[in-house]
Amino acid sequence: MDPTITTPSIDETPLSASPTDRRDSLEKHLQTRPDMQDLKDRHILLDTNVAPSLQAAHQELARQRTTDSLKKHLEHRPDREELVERNILPTTHAAPALQANARELEKHMLVDHLDHKIQSRPNPEDLISQGILTEDEDPRFPVV
Incomplete structure (x- = not known):
């Protein structure tokens, strides 16, 4: 396991605790929470400059662009006979x-x-x- 990745601890502070105890617990957890870049590196947050309301559409558009590119390249893919002629595939x-x-x-x-x-x-x-x-x-x- 990666030593830089910390597993979140469970806040076991009872709900009946005093407000200062709860505030201290919250502050302690906020101090140990991972920073934004760490969350992006772990793919929890999207690494994008797009507004959050548009991120899903942006992601779908990127996926569609990749799909279209793959289809285009597959259509122009040489057939087996051409690859055999160019000695890329064996004749066997x-x-x-x-x-x-x-x-x-x-x-x-x-x-x-x-x-x-x-x-x-x-x-x-x-x-x-x-x-x-x-x-x-x-x-x-x-x-x-």
Whole structure:
């Protein structure tokens, strides 16, 4: 619990007490009551410069403005296909719980495919004999 927030104490002064006792009790409670900014911070009072008689209308207007803004933004929201084209959403149709595993599987399949391509690539002698590389371009002998 926040130590700066004080819980109000219950005035247990009997009603039959003398007027001075009651006045003293009231003064004691008025001295310990939270200030206006504290009440605004705790959302007990509205933090606004609007007259109290207009605060409800002001609050409703602000809520309506937020609703209208959300509706406008939702109408201009891109559809799923556009988000997939822009690489924001994945192209997979797997369930969300399986998407991480699907990405991992796709990554491993790509690594395996590249390893296979590297292992089956022709050696430099074959490329030179086919005229694809010249002897000056032989990767086994770096140019000095």
